[in-house]
Amino acid sequence: MKIWKTIEEMRSASSAARREGKRFGFVPTMGALHEGHLSLVRAAKAKSDLVAVSIFVNPLQFGPTEDLAKYPRSFERDRALLEKEAVDILFAPQPEEMYPKGAVTYVAVEGLSEKLCGKSRPGHFRGVTTIVAKLFHIVEPDVAFFGQKDAAQATIIRRMVRDLNLPVEIVVCPIIREPDGLAMSSRNVYLSPEERRAALVLNRSLTETKNRFDQGERNARKLIAAGKQVMAQESRVRLDYFEIVDPGTLDPVLEVTRSALVAIAALVGTTRLIDNILLS
16 A cells, blocks of 8 residues: 655556556545445445545644544554555645645535534535545545445535536445444544443434334424434433435425435534434
């Protein structure tokens, strides 16, 4: 596995892949890798001739009171995991490499970036779309892989790619869960044993909502109420939002007459977790 830390090195590797006619797959990450990330790597390996993974903790997507400084960083462990998965390229730039001094240019997907997590984390999705656009421009992949756990992010990135005519296919892969149902997340390491048990209420609430849907309920307000009732059983968890939205627009739906996304965000102690499930 080649490890590149500069934009020039990464662009040279990408140019070489294109000259050889190879299908180039890309998995952008912030490191602290877990099985969810590795599932994206395996999907990329299955659909590409060459796979690059980036590790970059993007300061632009963290708010002033958020966890940038303490965000888990485990580069050597991550490198070993990626080598085991036979990744071809690891792109691991420093912030000063990705953001030139005095940079004032951003990519914002207006009308979508203010929804779901964007409401409680102003500027978060602008930070995500800016860094992903930059990475796509540097790496120039044919196909890029994202996780369904970050469903709103995937919707926003797809819209950015469409609107900017970027020549990259977006593949969204299923959520990977722990055996007890907790969605895998790099932030799970923050949870104490008690908080870890409490966090299971997120998946239980989504499961209850889907059960009500499967039993024939189509009214979004009633489905949300059922999910919130489960959430209320766990006092350690503070709900940020529980919404049912159109997966393509992130607009709330009143009646679930076609595919809909049930999205949840909550604070478990001081750790913010998200999860979702699709109704169809």
